[in-house]
Amino acid sequence: MSDTSDQTVVETPHGAGKSDMIVLEGVEKIYPGSTQPAVSQLDLAIPQGDIVMLIGPSGCGKTTTLKMINRLIEPTSGRILLDGKDVTHVNGDQLRREIGYVIQQGGLFPHFSIADNIGVVPKMLGWDKQRIRERADELLHLVGLEPSVFRDRYPRQLSGGQQQRIGVARALAADPPVMLMDEPFGAIDPITRDRLQDEFLEIQRTVGKTIAFVTHDLQEAVKLGDKIAVFATGRLEQYDDPDTILTRPANEFVSDFVGGGAAVRRLSLVELAHLELHPIETDERAVGGHNGTAVAEVDGSGKPVSWRHLPGGDAAGMPLVTVPISGSVYDAVDVMLDGCASIVAVVDEEGRAQGVLHWNDLLGGLRTRERHS
């Protein structure tokens, strides 16, 4: 660690040459009246455009760390760099206006209309009314809520999921390069949460923010994170991409935390949508010459009904089982065991085949898809 304020460009396992947007250097927080630091000597670099999930048991310092980035909590020592600029001692209010912030249940102001809620930061930044209005409409579109319907509503008239969408839209309002999210989907039912996570990834693909995201849900961390930072009482135990965290935990704490040893439990953490699947053909003409590709018969609506050709042969004896792509590898294994099949077709919401998963893939190691292509 150097004391000079030079531009920090650290090589990352992800895309080479990607500069670090958020850098914490030797950051420490000791709350008054406490001898034990809540966060001790933390070094953490978040590459630009990445989602980094801060995870750990409660009281591990993950939320403290998040709030030190926008200085809602002042660090006791160490420094914080944002896009290479030392922000440890700049005006906190000004700093926070340039960082998006999303909290649990959205934290929407009940006495502000939806448009006013979204416009909070732009208004503080002195945008004119017309521009704030247009921005609110634009963001409502982005989060999938019709502006003419929702613009003038009040938060209490919205469902929890809708409120959370507005919470994200509000954080994006002034187009900050960095967003901090504090368990935003924590208090939402599992089905809605899953959909919000998908939408969130979709939005992130278009906006490409640098995001620090606190969660206590390992599944969420694996699903959303480009990297995961596992915390134990004030210390960073491991900082790696999700696969490495799951397959090669750095120490006993991390392996305990991810459910150490119980390989089967990991299956439920890996979503089929994030896997590199084998291709599947459903075209009538694609019978010959595709030795390496599975071919399925489809019914009138495009749903696969039986195998015509399998790479390993014996298409006739193999029952065709399907699993929705929204499920996890655990679901796929369940379906395979249940149907006595060594291969499963992964289908989308309409029931159309998207790819296949072999039993052997489980043994040979699952390959996840590169998300930033």
Added chain:
Amino acid sequence: MSAPAAPVVGPTDVEPEEEEKTQSTFARLWFQHYDLVILPAIIVLVLGFLLIYVSTRELDTIEQRVLAPANVFGLLRQHLLLAALSTILVLIIAVPVGILLSRRAARRVQGPVLAIGGFAQALPPFGVLLLMAFAFDFGVTTAVIGLTLAALLPVLRNTVIGLQQVDQSLIEAARGMGMSSRQTLFRVELPLAVPVIVAGLRVALVLNVGTATLASYIGAGGLGELVQQALRLNRINVLLVAGGIIAAVALLIDWLAGVAERVVVARSG
């Protein structure tokens, strides 16, 4: 109330629906607020009975002079002025003090200050008014100060409580988005505390309208004067009317404040 949707499509279809809609908003308002009609009805009834009773009586010249509209309305005006002035003073003093007390730096003095407020309220207003009159001066100013002291607590306490009950996560969201603590106070905390503060103000106002009756004893006028005149002159009819009017005014003010409170609550969501 969507009866079998008529398949006939035409411009005439729209109108009855629209009409039904306005009717239903009216019905909705009525269902939410029909209880507001009860109190004015009682007031009108009581005052009506009083009027009928008085008109059946032979009033002597003294009674006629005391009950002359000019006298009654003049005293009523004084009375309302006393109550209004003291309530405004309460608002000006108690709300800012309440805000200060709810700031983090002042949390420690909150308890003692609220205790002093409770002490002030526990003192009998009549005694306070008399003592203050002897200590300072007889008249309106002293009366207003006395009334103000006696009504500080409800507003002070409600301001503190109203600010305390603002969801902590909203304050955090406000700060997290870069609002200064001042902006957070004026744009988030206070607006959300308004319903509770207004409820306290209503209590203070009603308290003041009632207590203002005692102001006449230190020469500050008001409807208490009517009671005193009736007692001095030993005129039961006047006493009856005075009592009726005082009660009616107190109820009416409470009712008005209640309506105002509902409007505020409805507007602040």
